[in-house]
Amino acid sequence: xxxxxxxxxxxxxxxxxxxxxxxxxxxxxxxxxxxxxxxxxxxxxxxxxxxxxxxxxxxxxxxxxxxxxxxxxxxxxxxxxxxxxxxxxxxxxxxxxxxxxxxxxxxxxxxxxxxxxxxxxxxxxxxxxxxxxxxxxxxxxxxxxxxxxxxxxxxxxxxxxxxxxxxxxxxxxxxxxxxxxxxxxxxxxxxxxxxxxxxxxxxxxxxxxxxxxxxxxxxxxxxxxxxxxxxxxxxxxxxxxxxxxxxxxxxxxxxxxxxxxxxxxxxxxxxxxxxxxxxxxxxxxxxxxxxxxxxxxxxxxxxxxxxxxxxxxxxxxxxxxxxxxxxxxxxxxxx
Ligand code: NDP
Ligand code: PYC
Numbered sequence: 001x002x003x004x005x006x007x008x009x010x011x012x013x014x015x016x017x018x019x020x021x022x023x024x025x026x027x028x029x030x031x032x033x034x035x036x037x038x039x040x041x042x043x044x045x046x047x048x049x050x051x052x053x054x055x056x057x058x059x060x061x062x063x064x065x066x067x068x069x070x071x072x073x074x075x076x077x078x079x080x081x082x083x084x085x086x087x088x089x090x091x092x093x094x095x096x097x098x099x100x101x102x103x104x105x106x107x108x109x110x111x112x113x114x115x116x117x118x119x120x121x122x123x124x125x126x127x128x129x130x131x132x133x134x135x136x137x138x139x140x141x142x143x144x145x146x147x148x149x150x151x152x153x154x155x156x157x158x159x160x161x162x163x164x165x166x167x168x169x170x171x172x173x174x175x176x177x178x179x180x181x182x183x184x185x186x187x188x189x190x191x192x193x194x195x196x197x198x199x200x201x202x203x204x205x206x207x208x209x210x211x212x213x214x215x216x217x218x219x220x221x222x223x224x225x226x227x228x229x230x231x232x233x234x235x236x237x238x239x240x241x242x243x244x245x246x247x248x249x250x251x252x253x254x255x256x257x258x259x260x261x262x263x264x265x266x267x268x269x270x271x272x273x274x275x276x277x278x279x280x281x282x283x284x285x286x287x288x289x290x291x292x293x294x295x296x297x298x299x300x301x302x303x304x305x306x307x308x309x310x311x312x313x314x315x316x317x318x319x320x321x322x323x324x325x326x327x328x329x330x331x332x333x334x335x
Contacts, residue, residue, distance in 0.1 A: 004324050006319050008037060011037040015033035021333070022066075036049065036121065039122045050326075058120070058263050064118045072096045072099060078109055078111060081112075082096045112271040115247040124175050132173055139163045143185070144158050146158065148208075148224060155222035157252075159223065160238035160239065162178060166288050169285040180232075182201060183203075198214055198217065
């Protein structure tokens with residue numbers, strides 16, 4: 001597929017116009033456009049412009065409120081709650097961000113519990129900016145029932161990603177962002193679109209039998225957690241932290257069948273932000289670097305986040321990479 005290149009700012013501006021035209025407020029459009037363009041820029045392929053049709057069909061279905069105004073609640077010295085108002089999680093995070101930062105700096109730790117929210121994106125953009133400001137951040141979000149718990153037969157958990165970011169001396173923050181399923185649902189959709197098989201041990205068909213066929217996973221089948229009962233336990237934790245603790249829905253609790261076209265999970269998100277200066281000392285970022293060097297000396301040459309930062313640097317030089325067809329599609333949405 002021929003590749004196009006677009007400067008990051010132009011992609012943000014194009015996506016902002018698309019969101020605005022298809023049912024969001026200016027404020028929501030700006031946040032979602034920046035998030036989606038950042039994922040595309042960094043090569044987070046399952047959560048870049050690939051997600052635009054899903055955003056738009058969801059907005060058209062009335063399942064999500066593109067004009068929602070998040071309500072920030074100061075619950076306790078270390079606890080910020082945000083009711084996203086059936087809107088997207090990222091504008092909710094933006095709305096509570098300053099209060100969360102104040103509390104984390106003041107107390108050494110603070111959390112943000114977002115509920116009544118839709119998260120359809122990569123999770124790393126929610127944590128990386130905190131680490132860029134010298135803080136440690138951990139985020140988790142639950143999604144829609146499409147993962148069978150270990151030993152079970154019925155989809156119950158979401159693909160439930162966890163993302164962590166820590167400042168690293170002399171480098172971009174050290175960040176990982178991973179689904180607790182063997183593969184993200186978005187990557188199963190991409191495999192199906194490209195006619196590719198899944199590796200063994202990733203999914204089951206509608207009868208609960210192992211399958212490598214992404215179509216069978218998507219049509220009545222399900223995914224498995226990564227690492228058997230260990231990934232399953234992490235996914236369980238995400239359900240509790242992102243839904244039970246925040247007041248959001250578990251992945252199995254919402255019913256979107258009355259909104260054909262709805263794709264965005266209606267759940268919750270939890271963020272925990274820590275000021276490492278309150279810990280062993282002010283050299284946390286140097287300690288991160290020491291650990292990274294030790295991992296490298298031990299033979300781990302590629303750290304989580306390295307690929308994204310490489311693609312980001314390339315996009316800064318050449319523009320963000322997009323398939324020609326995708327760019328034509330995007331431009332057609334605002335003509
Ligand atoms: P990957 O398996 O592609 O990557 C997981 C992490 O491991 C990344 O931080 C990645 O770094 C790192 N990594 C990958 N390969 C290596 C390696 N060989 N050595 C060291 N580190 C490595 O991600 P997933 O498929 O699990 O998730 C993809 C995206 O889907 C995530 O952004 C996630 O947030 C999103 N998602 C969103 C959901 C939602 O509900 N909103 C639900 C589920 C997933 P790098 O980034 O540099 O490649
Ligand atoms: O890729 O698993 C996924 C996903 C679920 C919700 C948004 N992305």
